[in-house]
Amino acid sequence: MLEGIRIIEIEGLGPAPFAAMMLAELGADVIVVHRRTPSDTPRAPGPNLLDRGKRSIALDLKDTDDAKALRALLATADGLIEGFRPGVMERLGFGPEAVHAIRPALVYGRMTGWGQTGPRAHQAGHDLNYIALSGALWGASPPGQPPFTPPTLLGDIGGGALYLVIGMLAGLIRARATGKGTVVDAAIVDGSAHMQALALSLLAPGTPLPPRGKGLLDGPYWSRTYACADGRFISVQCLEPRFHATFLKLLDLEKDPDFAAQFDPESWPHATARLETLFSSRPRDHWAKLFEGTDACVAPVLDPEESAEDPHMSARQTWSRAHGRLEPRAAPRFDNAPPPEPPAPPARGAHSAEILAELGLKPRS
Numbered sequence: 001m002l003e004g005i006r007i008i009e010i011e012g013l014g015p016a017p018f019a020a021m022m023l024a025e026l027g028a029d030v031i032v033v034h035r036r037t038p039s040d041t042p043r044a045p046g047p048n049l050l051d052r053g054k055r056s057i058a059l060d061l062k063d064t065d066d067a068k069a070l071r072a073l074l075a076t077a078d079g080l081i082e083g084f085r086p087g088v089m090e091r092l093g094f095g096p097e098a099v100h101a102i103r104p105a106l107v108y109g110r111m112t113g114w115g116q117t118g119p120r121a122h123q124a125g126h127d128l129n130y131i132a133l134s135g136a137l138w139g140a141s142p143p144g145q146p147p148f149t150p151p152t153l154l155g156d157i158g159g160g161a162l163y164l165v166i167g168m169l170a171g172l173i174r175a176r177a178t179g180k181g182t183v184v185d186a187a188i189v190d191g192s193a194h195m196q197a198l199a200l201s202l203l204a205p206g207t208p209l210p211p212r213g214k215g216l217l218d219g220p221y222w223s224r225t226y227a228c229a230d231g232r233f234i235s236v237q238c239l240e241p242r243f244h245a246t247f248l249k250l251l252d253l254e255k256d257p258d259f260a261a262q263f264d265p266e267s268w269p270h271a272t273a274r275l276e277t278l279f280s281s282r283p284r285d286h287w288a289k290l291f292e293g294t295d296a297c298v299a300p301v302l303d304p305e306e307s308a309e310d311p312h313m314s315a316r317q318t319w320s321r322a323h324g325r326l327e328p329r330a331a332p333r334f335d336n337a338p339p340p341e342p343p344a345p346p347a348r349g350a351h352s353a354e355i356l357a358e359l360g361l362k363p364r365s
Contacts, residue, residue: 019165074103081111086112142219163194246294250294323342323344
């Protein structure tokens with residue numbers, strides 16, 4: 001889909017390389033500019049999974065010759081992605097103004113947690129901090145329990161990387177039409193706040209935000225997970241009355257008065273306690289089998305290894321065991337194109353000589 005598009009990624013952490021990986025999986029020629037020596041940030045040894053599908057060149061941007069190589073590379077590029085705090089790329093001589101002087105049509109993608117402006121712009125932070133400030137963490141647990149979400153998924157990936165990808169694609173379309181580049185300010189606080197529009201759409205205008213545990217998606221007995229006898233979990237979210245009726249029928253509870261008022265928050269705590277006792281009486285797979293193939297909106301909570309073996313996930317070829325480890329295949333899908341096996345991520349600087357030769361530059365000894 002993006003064949004003929006070249007994206008330069010300046011090595012960073014988390015959402016920026018994830019966004020660049022997605023663009024590579026969509027067919028862009030993504031060249032990641034790795035540091036000559038790795039940073040001391042803890043991560044798995046060896047090539048980075050998020051570099052799969054990219055080419056790698058190792059440069060020291062404070063070195064005169066290496067900076068010249070990056071300028072030559074940017075002259076051939078359609079986009080750039082960086083994930084530093086505001087001002088870092090400017091100090092290196094590669095801020096938007098300098099880069100647009102080299103390539104006016106380039107789309108300059110900036111990935112941060114707090115954004116390029118605002119009182120917190122220069123502060124450190126991580127996924128959990130960003131979604132806490134944006135409001136996205138607020139409903140992330142049952143009432144009375146500390147909010148927590150799956151690490152990186154809501155903030156770094158949902159509110160960060162995916163919004164950067166959308167911004168890059170929009171900028172590329174505009175650049176193709178006008179020849180004019182743009183700067184994409186993708187901030188996790190903005191994206192994770194924007195993601196809440198769907199949940200907030202459930203409230204009528206002027207309606208106050210309900211307390212934690214009283215909303216349609218964070219409080220009802222029919223919208224939560226339950227522990228089973230084997231210590232594993234089952235998820236339930238039968239919001240619509242017809243699905244709720246199916247759920248109760250399969251549990252032989254359709255005539256039970258404790259479950260008659262589906263949308264009455266005052267009835268939820270007692271109904272929840274009843275279901276906690278019920279689900280804890282049998283192992284997870286018993287319940288999964290009971291609800292299998294129905295519209296009760298119930299599914300087992302699987303870890304990634306279990307997910308890879310699930311019949312539905314297996315049929316969709318969602319997971320791969322490429323390169324000796326479990327990896328997700330690319331998403332989304334396109335017609336007549338089954339998801340390919342993930343390519344191996346390159347070693348740091350693996351394509352340095354090749355890329356420099358393309359630019360007419362000599363590799364450094």
